[in-house]
Amino acid sequence: MGRAPCCDKAKVKRGPWSPEEDAKLKEYMAKHGTGGNWIALPQKAGLKRCGKSCRLRWLNYLRPNIKHGEFSDDEDRIICSLYANIGSRWSIIAAQLPGRTDNDIKNYWNTKLKKKLIMGSINPDALRKPQQAAHFSSLLHATSLPSSPSTPLSSSPSFTCSSNSYNYTLARSFTEPISFSSSPLSNNSFTTASMLQPQETFVGSMQNYQVKDNLIMFGGEASCSSSDGSWSNQMSHVKEEYEHGDGANNNTGQVGLQNYLHNGVEDGQKLMFSSGVAGHGVLNGWTGKPIGLWGENPLDYSLEEIKQLISTSSCNNFLFDENKTAEKAMYY
DNA sequence: AACATTAACAACCGCCTGTGC
DNA sequence: AGCACAGGCGGTTGTTAATGT
Numbered sequence: 001m002g003r004a005p006c007c008d009k010a011k012v013k014r015g016p017w018s019p020e021e022d023a024k025l026k027e028y029m030a031k032h033g034t035g036g037n038w039i040a041l042p043q044k045a046g047l048k049r050c051g052k053s054c055r056l057r058w059l060n061y062l063r064p065n066i067k068h069g070e071f072s073d074d075e076d077r078i079i080c081s082l083y084a085n086i087g088s089r090w091s092i093i094a095a096q097l098p099g100r101t102d103n104d105i106k107n108y109w110n111t112k113l114k115k116k117l118i119m120g121s122i123n124p125d126a127l128r129k130p131q132q133a134a135h136f137s138s139l140l141h142a143t144s145l146p147s148s149p150s151t152p153l154s155s156s157p158s159f160t161c162s163s164n165s166y167n168y169t170l171a172r173s174f175t176e177p178i179s180f181s182s183s184p185l186s187n188n189s190f191t192t193a194s195m196l197q198p199q200e201t202f203v204g205s206m207q208n209y210q211v212k213d214n215l216i217m218f219g220g221e222a223s224c225s226s227s228d229g230s231w232s233n234q235m236s237h238v239k240e241e242y243e244h245g246d247g248a249n250n251n252t253g254q255v256g257l258q259n260y261l262h263n264g265v266e267d268g269q270k271l272m273f274s275s276g277v278a279g280h281g282v283l284n285g286w287t288g289k290p291i292g293l294w295g296e297n298p299l300d301y302s303l304e305e306i307k308q309l310i311s312t313s314s315c316n317n318f319l320f321d322e323n324k325t326a327e328k329a330m331y332y
Numbered sequence: 333a334a335c336a337t338t339a340a341c342a343a344c345c346g347c348c349t350g351t352g353c
Numbered sequence: 354a355g356c357a358c359a360g361g362c363g364g365t366t367g368t369t370a371a372t373g374t
Binding site for chain 3: 102103
């Protein structure tokens, strides 16, 4: 016996939404919000629709600040880059594209972007790291991050990026992965000062880290723009570390999180730092488990590799694919 | 003009997960 | 601990408009 349906399909309307239904839902949402219960909403709003259908209509179409229409080249690049890194996790990808919904991106990928890539109408150079990223990469390698005397890193960090996202992969056994700032200027924030030159200090909001699957996301507006805000409900062990941390220290949260980063990162878990809105030239960084001995070579997915990914659709998340890693390491 | 095909995207489906009891 | 439920998510299907034959 299967799961009971969420509503009586004989009694609910299906198919495209009429302008009248849209107006009703909009009006109800403006006045009452979801009230924390989508299932009960249609009845209250006077709609003969399934609650799930209302939720979808709202999130994908009626919600304010939804961006419709053509995707920009920057958005293309972000989608390609993220797809190459994390696969078809559309909600995560959508979180990096303010105003876009996961459904929108998924449709765009399936109908246009995939073809664009295969047809070669996307400039391969667009998927490679830009000059700024190269500079950032060199800073990472030049600074003391990997050279903590107490615990050597098990491998060199790797680095990759698209036009405005930076993927930085650290070894597991680091002792100074991130320098948490104790300055009053950076209340509730952290910096990666040990990685960057002062003028490039990377500050992220400590209030905005979010946990999902094997990803821990820190960041500003971009990471808060998930199509439905669901991540905000998914704070777990990291949040706890942040909130309780080391009681003897004023910078409780920072120390707690630092401890977590030192000790608690599990296999396959990655950290994502975002300091602003994707698509506006901001800095994102990924840290996580070692994925190989890259040395000074960037882990950078080329057009050909993304094409290959598309053609082998079973390969959904090749960032974590050890074989792929080894293959690349050998290649470099 | 009529029909077939393709593209685009809205909507649905069913599984999974988190939460409250 | 176990269950039920609501909501989230990704895959898939349905619908419509545009284009080709």
